[in-house]
Amino acid sequence: MRMNSESVRFGQAIGRALADAMIEDDRVILLGEDIAAAGGPFGVTRGLHAQFGSQRVLDFPISEAALVGTALGAALTGYKPVAEIMFMDFCTLAMDALVNQSAKTHFMFGGQNSAPLVVRTPHGGGLNAGAQHSQCLEAWFAHIPGLIVVCPSNSEDAYGLLRAAITDPNPVVFVENKTLYAKKYAFSESQQPISLGSARVARVGKDVTVVTYGGAIHWAEAAAVELAEDEIDCEIIDLRTLQPWDEATVLTSLTKTHRLVILHEAVESFGIGAEIAARMADIGFDELDAPIRRIGAPYTPVPYSPALESEYAPSAAKVTASVKEIVL
Amino acid sequence: MSDETPTSVPPEPLTFSESELFIDCYRLMKRIRMVEERLSALFADGAIPGFIHLSIGQESVPVGVSRHLTNSDTIAITHRGHGQALAKGMDLTPFFAEMMGKQDGICKGRGGSMHIADSSIGMLGANGIVGGGLSIATGSALAHKLDGANHIAVAYFGDGALAEGIFHECLNLSALWSLPCLFVCENNGWGEFSKTDQQFRGNLKKLAKAFGVSYQFVDGIDVGAVTDASESIILAMRKKPHPYVLECKVERFHGHFEGDPQKYREESDLATLEERDPIIYLREKLIRAGIAPAILEDIESRLAQEIEQAVASALAGPNPEFTTAKSEVYAHE
Numbered sequence: 077m078r079m080n081s082e083s084v085r086f087g088q089a090i091g092r093a094l095a096d097a098m099i100e101d102d103r104v105i106l107l108g109e110d111i112a113a114a115g116g117p118f119g120v121t122r123g124l125h126a127q128f129g130s131q132r133v134l135d136f137p138i139s140e141a142a143l144v145g146t147a148l149g150a151a152l153t154g155y156k157p158v159a160e161i162m163f164m165d166f167c168t169l170a171m172d173a174l175v176n177q178s179a180k181t182h183f184m185f186g187g188q189n190s191a192p193l194v195v196r197t198p199h200g201g202g203l204n205a206g207a208q209h210s211q212c213l214e215a216w217f218a219h220i221p222g223l224i225v226v227c228p229s230n231s232e233d234a235y236g237l238l239r240a241a242i243t244d245p246n247p248v249v250f251v252e253n254k255t256l257y258a259k260k261y262a263f264s265e266s267q268q269p270i271s272l273g274s275a276r277v278a279r280v281g282k283d284v285t286v287v288t289y290g291g292a293i294h295w296a297e298a299a300a301v302e303l304a305e306d307e308i309d310c311e312i313i314d315l316r317t318l319q320p321w322d323e324a325t326v327l328t329s330l331t332k333t334h335r336l337v338i339l340h341e342a343v344e345s346f347g348i349g350a351e352i353a354a355r356m357a358d359i360g361f362d363e364l365d366a367p368i369r370r371i372g373a374p375y376t377p378v379p380y381s382p383a384l385e386s387e388y389a390p391s392a393a394k395v396t397a398s399v400k401e402i403v404l
Numbered sequence: 405m406s407d408e409t410p411t412s413v414p415p416e417p418l419t420f421s422e423s424e425l426f427i428d429c430y431r432l433m434k435r436i437r438m439v440e441e442r443l444s445a446l447f448a449d450g451a452i453p454g455f456i457h458l459s460i461g462q463e464s465v466p467v468g469v470s471r472h473l474t475n476s477d478t479i480a481i482t483h484r485g486h487g488q489a490l491a492k493g494m495d496l497t498p499f500f501a502e503m504m505g506k507q508d509g510i511c512k513g514r515g516g517s518m519h520i521a522d523s524s525i526g527m528l529g530a531n532g533i534v535g536g537g538l539s540i541a542t543g544s545a546l547a548h549k550l551d552g553a554n555h556i557a558v559a560y561f562g563d564g565a566l567a568e569g570i571f572h573e574c575l576n577l578s579a580l581w582s583l584p585c586l587f588v589c590e591n592n593g594w595g596e597f598s599k600t601d602q603q604f605r606g607n608l609k610k611l612a613k614a615f616g617v618s619y620q621f622v623d624g625i626d627v628g629a630v631t632d633a634s635e636s637i638i639l640a641m642r643k644k645p646h647p648y649v650l651e652c653k654v655e656r657f658h659g660h661f662e663g664d665p666q667k668y669r670e671e672s673d674l675a676t677l678e679e680r681d682p683i684i685y686l687r688e689k690l691i692r693a694g695i696a697p698a699i700l701e702d703i704e705s706r707l708a709q710e711i712e713q714a715v716a717s718a719l720a721g722p723n724p725e726f727t728t729a730k731s732e733v734y735a736h737e
Contacts, residue, residue, distance in 0.1 A: 105550070131550060137580060142539045142573035149543020149557070152528050153478055155550070157543075172570075176533050177540065182735045185521040185529060186512035190735035221733045245735035 084263035086256040087120045089231035090196070093238035094121065094158065098128055101156060104242060106133045107147055108160030108196075117162055118198065118257045140166050144173035144195060148247075151193040152181070156242060163209045164199040164251065178247040179222030190245040194238070198254040199227075200291055200341055201378050201385055210378035210385075212342035217249045218319035218351070224272055225318040227251040227290040231261035233316055236270030244272060251318075253291030253341070275322035277329070281311035284335040284399050287326055287352055289315040292341050292390060299395035308403050318348055326352065327360050334365040335402050339395055344372030366402035371395055418693040422628075426690055429471075429627045431703045433463040433683050436487040438707050439496065442715060443486070443503060443517075447662045451719065452503050456517040457484040461657035464682035465590050466491035468630025469558060469650075472638040478526040478544040479558040480537030483518045484590070484656075485530040488560050493525045496714035501721050508721040514729055534595075535561060535568035538587075542574040545585035545647075554642040556584040564595030566604045572611075578647035579615040586634075586641060587617075587649045590624070592656035597668050612649040624654035625685050655680045 084092070098104045106121060106128075112135040115122030125133040136143050140161055147157035161167050167174065174195065181191040201210035218225045224246050228234040234252070241248040278293060279300055286296045293314055300310035311329050315321050330336055336356055338349035349370040357368060371390050379385050418426065440458045447456055462484070470491035473479070481488040490499065494510065502509030502520050509515070510522050521529035528544060531537040541559030548555040565571055566589075578585045595603045612619035620637065622629040630652055637648050657677050659666045666674070678684060691697060 134581075137573075137576060139573035139577065141570050142542065142577050145539020145570065145574075146543035146546060146577065149478075149480070149528070149540040149545070150547040150550075151543070152523075152540065153544040153547030153557075155547050172533055172536060173539060177531075177536060180519070181529070183729070183733050184511065184515050184519045185523070186510065186514055187732045187735070188511070188521060188523045190737075192735075224734070245737045 082263055082265070083260040084231045086231050086234055086252075086259050086261065087118055089235040089263060090120050090238055090252065091122065091124065093235045094124060095127065097239055097242045098124070098132060103154060104132070104156045104158065105150065106158050106160070107136050107143060109136050109138055109143075109162050111135060111160050116160060118254065120257070121160070140169035141173060144170040145177065147193045147195070148173055148178050148181070148191055151191050152189060156192050158194045158196060158242060161195055161197040164197045164213050165208045165211050167195070167197060167213060174217070174223065174247070174249070175220050179220045181222075182246065183222055191247045192245045194241045194248045194250050196250045196252060198252045198257075200253045200255060201389055202255040204380055204382055204385055206380040207377040212340070212373075214249070214251050214318055215342060215347050218348060222247065223319065224248040225251065226272060226316065227253070227318055228316060229253075229256070229278075229290050229293040229314050231263045232267050233270060233276070233314070235263070235267050237272065237316060239269035240272050243269065248272070251290065255291050270316070273317045273320045273322060275316055275325040276314045277311065277325070278314040279310060279312040281309035281333065283309045283333055284337060284403050285311045285313060285326070285329040285333045286337045286339055286395065286399070287313045287315060288339040289318060289348070290341065292339050295390055295392045295395050296339055298392035299399065302392065302396050303399055306400075308399060310399065321352070323355060323359070326356065330356060330360045330363050334363055336364065337369045337371065337395065337398050337402070339371045339390060341390060342372055343375055344370050345375050347372050369398040369402055371398050423693065423695060425631070426628065426686060427695065427699065427703070429467055429631065430683070430686050430690060430700060431707070432467045432491060433627060433686065434704060435707050436463045436467070436490050437683055438704070438711055439490060440486055442711050444658070444662055446503070446715070452517075453505055454516050456503065456662045457660065458658040458662055459484045459487040461677065461681060462590050462592060462624065462654040463487050464624045464627035464630050465588060465652045465654060466560070468627050469586070469588055469634045471631050472634050473558065474555075475525050476553070476555045477558065478528050478541065478548070478555070479560065480528045480541035480544070481530045481560045482537065482562055482590075483530060483532055483534070484562065485520070485560065486517070489520055489522065489527055489530065492522075492527050494522050494527065496710060497717045500714050500718035504718055505723070506718060506721040507724040508718065512729070513724040535565035535570045537561070538565065538570050538574045542578055542583060542585050545578065545583035546581065548584055549581070549645045556586055556638060556641050558586045558588055560588050560590065562595070563589060563591040563593065563600045563604065566600070566606065566608065567595075575612065575615050575617060575647070579617050582646050584641045584645035585647045586637065587647065589649065589651040590654055591651055592654050594656050594660070596660045608649065608651050617647050617649055619649040619651065621651045621653070624652040625680055625682050627682055627686055654682070
């Protein structure tokens with residue numbers, strides 16, 4: 077049983093991870109737009125500038141390309157920078173630094189050095205922020221050898237995964253679902269770093285495996301409650317790390333349930349779910365009693381109007397319907 | 405693009421220390437030149453795969469700048485960066501082995517000419533992306549400033565990078581945060597296959613000034629001018645961190661890449677390149693100052709020996725194993 081358990085907002089847990097990492101290691105510095113006195117657009121870094129000063133919490137100009145490139149240069153010169161990109165959509169401006177530079181450093185230079193930097197960035201819709209402030213682009217980064225991609229779904233995981241990401245010698249894209257920031261979750265003061273690449277069984281069940289990550293887990297959990305009324309018992313796997321993803325935990329669950337649904341908020345086509353489905357169809361083929369189902373956003377940009385966005389996004393109802401298709 | 409036009413000063417007699425300095429510069433420039441001529445031949449023979457971009461004609465810049473750097477100072481270099489790497493102190497054998505894609509290459513054969521790096525001497529990496537090293541050097545300069553040490557970072561770039569947005573971002577940031585980043589522009593007048601004036605309407609001097617960044621122009625035909633300028637610039641940067649733009653006018657003797665037939669270049673341009681050769685210029689200066697040609701010839705024969713040994717050793721080395729490469733996509737600590 078955990079001691080000192082309390083309720084902590086997702087965004088605050090990230091702030092605590094940053095603070096604890098900075099206390100532990102002087103080389104951890106934060107770079108980002110409006111992260112210092114302003115505390116960040118979602119308040120995640122609130123108080124850190126006052127605590128650690130301008131030498132360690134640096135307000136960056138609106139120059140995303142230079143932001144990640146500068147983080148890399150500092151990483152190659154002994155620091156452990158954590159860069160914040162205000163919305164994941166803005167990563168497009170920093171793609172060279174992420175894809176061509178940071179991801180390649182260790183491999184391309186023959187293992188001489190590595191790029192120990194973290195890029196924190198919020199993804200996801202639900203705020204009617206429109207097509208350029210709502211995208212889930214994590215699959216892009218999971219496709220690039222050399223990057224690690226993390227996406228937590230609750231406060232303890234956010235804390236533990238971020239602590240691990242900061243100490244990891246590789247470049248990590250740390251994706252935060254922006255609808256989670258204000259949500260409260262149980263939080264243990266003694267929360268330890270969580271190994272990157274390990275999934276979590278969020279709900280134990282026997283009839284169907286729902287693999288998901290990040291904010292989408294709430295749709296899976298709501299669907300599981302609904303499906304339980306129909307005596308369908310869902311097992312929910314929270315991936316936590318998208319690259320490298322925990323194939324063994326997914327396969328173990330599939331071996332038990334023989335049915336697989338993959339859920340994410342990102343566009344379904346060419347998404348994380350496509351990779352998991354392909355892999356399980358390969359190594360888990362004999363375990364499957366039904367077709368693998370994927371649930372993701374349709375192949376359109378994220379729309380603005382609440383009337384459109386509510387239809388665009390996945391939902392518990394869509395999960396329930398998909399599960400019923402393959403279970404009943 | 406710059407207000408200044410290149411001028412050459414008539415050679416003058418040298419003091420003893422100047423002789424020492426210029427003979428050393430001659431050795432280092434000639435070393436780069438001979439290495440690249442050897443690379444050119446190896447490439448023509450098929451011993452070097454991929455693309456290589458030679459800096460023949462531009463050797464004065466890295467030699468003049470690197471004289472004032474230590475291994476704690478960092479540099480980010482370009483795709484035309486062999487001279488920048490060698491002037492910083494890279495060993496020849498792992499350099500040649502890397503060009504050949506061998507296991508004993510400094511990057512185990514995974515980088516090649518465009519992606520060579522040597523962290524042991526503060527060389528953060530060459531870059532296949534034009535302007536790709538600028539923000540890396542800027543970040544390294546941030547680290548130096550946060551360290552409170554007096555180290556500096558050097559961002560080498562070509563005039564072809566002037567139209568890249570990242571240059572403007574980095575100049576702004578360096579000025580904003582007073583970062584000890586020396587932006588060294590090797591202006592050879594060409595951005596790949598097109599003349600700079602067809603690509604860049606700005607003016608580097610005025611651009612630096614717009615950000616409040618100090619700027620100096622030197623004619624790269626004279627390594628003495630490069631080393632003199634670098635010395636005072638770097639000394640001042642060490643005393644008080646700030647960015648600086650040093651523009652060096654040089655000529656690109658070879659094509660954009662080795663094997664480039666340069667059909668876009670006028671014959672008169674190519675025919676007069678020797679007049680702008682910094683090595684010929686320095687050699688004449690040394691001879692006129694009374695340095696015996698035999699001294700320079702001795703340097704050249706020693707260099708030839710060093711290079712041939714390195715080439716032979718690199719050629720004899722094994723090819724890398726894919727399984728080893730594959731296991732190093734991620735660092736494990």
